[in-house]
Amino acid sequence: MAAAGGNPKMADVARLAGVSLTTVGRVLHNNGYVSGENRKRVEAAVKKLGYVPNTLAQGLKSGVQMIGHILQFSPNMLFAQISRAVDEACTRQGYSVLSFTKYGLPGEDERIVTEFIGRRMSGVILTSIGQFDPGLVKKLERAGIPLVWIERAPERSDRVLLDDQAGTYSATQTMLRAGHKKIAYIGLENGQAVEALRLEGYRQALAEAGLPLEKDFIKIVPDYHPASGCKAMQALWEQGRRPTAVFGAADTLIAGAMQYLYQAEVKIPTDISLMGYDNTISAMLSPPVDSVGIYAGEMGQKAVELLLKRRQELEGPPETVWVGTELVDRGTVVPPME
Numbered sequence: 001m002a003a004a005g006g007n008p009k010m011a012d013v014a015r016l017a018g019v020s021l022t023t024v025g026r027v028l029h030n031n032g033y034v035s036g037e038n039r040k041r042v043e044a045a046v047k048k049l050g051y052v053p054n055t056l057a058q059g060l061k062s063g064v065q066m067i068g069h070i071l072q073f074s075p076n077m078l079f080a081q082i083s084r085a086v087d088e089a090c091t092r093q094g095y096s097v098l099s100f101t102k103y104g105l106p107g108e109d110e111r112i113v114t115e116f117i118g119r120r121m122s123g124v125i126l127t128s129i130g131q132f133d134p135g136l137v138k139k140l141e142r143a144g145i146p147l148v149w150i151e152r153a154p155e156r157s158d159r160v161l162l163d164d165q166a167g168t169y170s171a172t173q174t175m176l177r178a179g180h181k182k183i184a185y186i187g188l189e190n191g192q193a194v195e196a197l198r199l200e201g202y203r204q205a206l207a208e209a210g211l212p213l214e215k216d217f218i219k220i221v222p223d224y225h226p227a228s229g230c231k232a233m234q235a236l237w238e239q240g241r242r243p244t245a246v247f248g249a250a251d252t253l254i255a256g257a258m259q260y261l262y263q264a265e266v267k268i269p270t271d272i273s274l275m276g277y278d279n280t281i282s283a284m285l286s287p288p289v290d291s292v293g294i295y296a297g298e299m300g301q302k303a304v305e306l307l308l309k310r311r312q313e314l315e316g317p318p319e320t321v322w323v324g325t326e327l328v329d330r331g332t333v334v335p336p337m338e
Contacts, residue, residue: 008049017045028053050139052117067307068116068124068145069099070132072152075252076224077280078296082127082150085300093308095122102129109133117143123307128152130192146310148303152192158310160303160321164194167292167325168201171247171275174290174327176209179335180245180273184217186232186257187249188224198249198277217243221253229256237264244336245273251281254289273333288330299323 014024019038026034027042034042045051067090071079083099090097098119100112113136116124124140126132127150140147146158153159175183185202188195203213216239221228229248236243237260248254254276261268268274268287276282279293302321310316 008051010051012049013042013045013051016049017041052114052143065094065122066096066098066119067304068112068119068121069097069127070112070124070129071099071101071127072129073101073103074128074224075226076250076278078278078294079127081280081294081296082300085297086125086127086304087300088297089301089304093304095304109136113139116140116145121145123148123311125150125303125307126153128194144314146307146314148307148310150299150303151194156318158306158318158320160299160306160323162194162294162299163322163324164197165201165204167277167294168198168247168249169205170201170325170327171277171292172202172205175245175247175273175275175333176205176211178245178273178333180333181211182214182217182241182243182245182336184219184236184243184246185249186219186221186229186236186246186253188222189220195249202247216241224250224252226252226256226259229253230259231256233257233260237261237266243272245275245333248274248276251276251278251285251289251291254291255281255285258285258289269332269334271337273336275333279328282328282330287332290330290332291328293326293328295323295325 010021010024014021017024017038019042023034023038024042027039069083069086071083087097098121102108102112109132117140123146125148129149130152137147149157149159151162153161172183183206185199187198189199206213217236219232219235221232229252232253233246233256236246246254246257248257254274257274258268261272266272274289276289276291279291282289282291302323306319306321
């Protein structure tokens with residue numbers, strides 16, 4: 001059997017199946033004759049041991065060091081910025097990057113992990129992965145591959161987190177200082193810490209200003225798609241009491257809100273003030289919108305630094321690195337007309 005805690009080797013497969021290394025190699029590479037009986041024995045041994053062929057040894061004999069990166073699919077362009085930052089930071093350190101986008105398809109997590117183990121990755125970064133099979137995480141760790149998470153990370157893990165609560169708190173305070181008392185919030189509330197903290201920052205700012213939390217001014221949407229922002233803005237504008245300012249928990253949601261406001265002939269910021277979050281597309285909207293900027297480059301850089309540090313200190317306690325935000329003022333938060 002394989003050594004405890006290590007990745008099984010071809011010799012372990014051959015020993016369990018009762019065949020030669022040559023036979024195992026022929027089955028794995030589908031090259032050369034193997035009897036049906038021996039093929040079944042090898043395949044059963046591979047499955048039982050959880051053996052992953054060493055793709056690196058097979059095809060990358062030059063010893064190129066590589067880091068894996070898994071990203072959750074999203075229309076939010078922030079992930080693309082983080083991906084670029086990870087790529088650039090890895091390149092500076094002499095590493096190549098193999099990236100996968102997670103779409104939630106059956107079996108995709110296992111396929112990605114198998115690929116990473118097969119290529120003997122130097123480490124893996126997971127960006128905004130809300131759900132990932134803990135068993136597969138353990139599989140990577142047993143193979144000696146350290147992991148670092150960017151956002152939506154398990155409690156006891158190496159992770160780079162954004163101070164989401166402080167970001168939305170500061171955004172809401174900006175609207176309050178401009179004189180707004182009817183501030184609406186469009187965002188998600190799906191049990192993830194990221195969304196919960198963004199909503200909490202909004203609540204905190206209102207509470208400190210002595211304003212009640214008005215249920216009609218909070219619109220929870222199912223995703224970050226602009227269509228969800230458009231629908232939420234319509235509900236806010238067509239209700240009896242309209243907000244004078246709207247905060248969107250992503251630029252994509254504010255972009256959708258602006259689609260409705262344009263159709264309703266509502267002028268920005270004359271009739272309503274707007275602010276987005278993540279500063280990804282806000283500068284490209286018409287008019288350009290205030291937004292909470294995220295240091296995506298710093299998040300990618302810190303994740304790579306943390307990962308390489310973990311490679312040197314495998315037994316150390318998990319570490320959390322916090323990254324802040326900044327408000328980008330483009331003139332779409334002004335005093336209300338009322």
